[in-house]
Structures are given as C-alpha cells and as structure tokens.
Amino acid sequence: GNSVTQMEGPVTLSEEAFLTINCTYTATGYPSLFWYVQYPGEGLQLLLKATKADDKGSNKGFEATYRKETTSFHLEKGSVQVSDSAVYFCALRPNSGYALNFGKGTSLLVTP
C-alpha cells in the first residue's frame, strides 16, 4: 500500500541553522507529494508541493525535490527562524486515489 515515513523528532535547532527533515514514500506510479505545516493550536497549511519526478517545490525559504529514484521528498531550509517552530507533515496523494497519506509528523523547535 501507500505510506510515508518521516523522522519523528523532536528536532531542536538554533536560529539560522540548516534544516533537513527526511521523508521517504512507498507508492506505485507517480504520486503527488506535499509538505504541510501545523503551527501550535492551528490547522494544517500547505507549505509546498511537487507533482512529478525532479520537480522542486519551494515556499518561504523551504525547498523539497521529488526524487523518484530514491522515493524521497526531503524538506530543507538554509536558515531557520524561531517562527518556523511547528510540526511538519510529509504527505502523498497516489495516482489512483483521492486522500492524502500522511507521515507521523516531525516536531521542530528553533531556539534563539
């Protein structure tokens, strides 16, 4: 079946550090891939997405590249801020399906 695996954290970084959150997936064909972010006490917000192999999604300094050969969609940011503290979810939507399959989420805490 379809599944997403991501590092669970918590990940604690100092402000301006480099961030990588790993995400790998299992799916047949070419799913669409998404990163969502959940700030404390809020709902899910789309951070970025990629719909085909080698696509790079980017938003607010975050980037992720759809790597078909390694079935990965790792999230990166060059310099994190305290305001980036949140839970990050990697998700896929399969070729022949309607729902999003989510990873378990990675909690990020950025300290000043």
Next chain:
Amino acid sequence: DSGVTQTPKHLITATGQRVTLRCSPRSGDLSVYWYQQSLDQGLQFLIQYYNGEERAKGNILERFSAQQFPDLHSELNLSSLELGDSALYFCASSVRDFREETQYFGPGTRLLVL
C-alpha cells in the same frame, strides 16, 4: 486563512452521545475530505465527498457518517461516542479531486469525549 471553515472549534461531550461537525469548503470547491488527527493514529483519512456524492472511504468507523449538501457544505456525524474518539477532526477541500490538486484544510474541531 485557508477559506475553509469548521464549527464548532471545540466540543466536549460524554460517552454514548452523538455530535455533528460542520464544514464549509472554499468558495467554488466541489470536493470535501474529512481527516482525524489523534496522538496514537496520527492523521488519517476518513471520507470524501464530491459534489454531493460519496467518493472514497478510508478508516471511518461504522458509528461515523457524513454527507455533503447541495450548497456543498458537509457534516460529519459521530455517534455512540467512545473515549477513543477524542481527537482533532479536520475538513479539507479542493476544486476537483485530481491527484496534483492542493487540499486546503480548515482549522479543525477538537472533540473531547469524557
């Protein structure tokens, strides 16, 4: 603000009771999805409606049901509630239901069953 609204924001009820959660999708969106977020299960898909018709079912219990009305708002009905039903329930919407389309999430309804 995603444009998806959910009411109520919080709900506290007792075991055995029945509740209804409401979702209004973004203007123009035909597809509505319901998800449950709990500590042990994470984020799980429950059910999807498209233009008033059920399109897909996920891990939805038989005690739960949903519908989408002609004005495209949706309701999720949870009955015979158990302690384990305590969770955050999200509604999401998209224009259609194509693979590459973004699903926009509402702020969620936090349900606490005592």
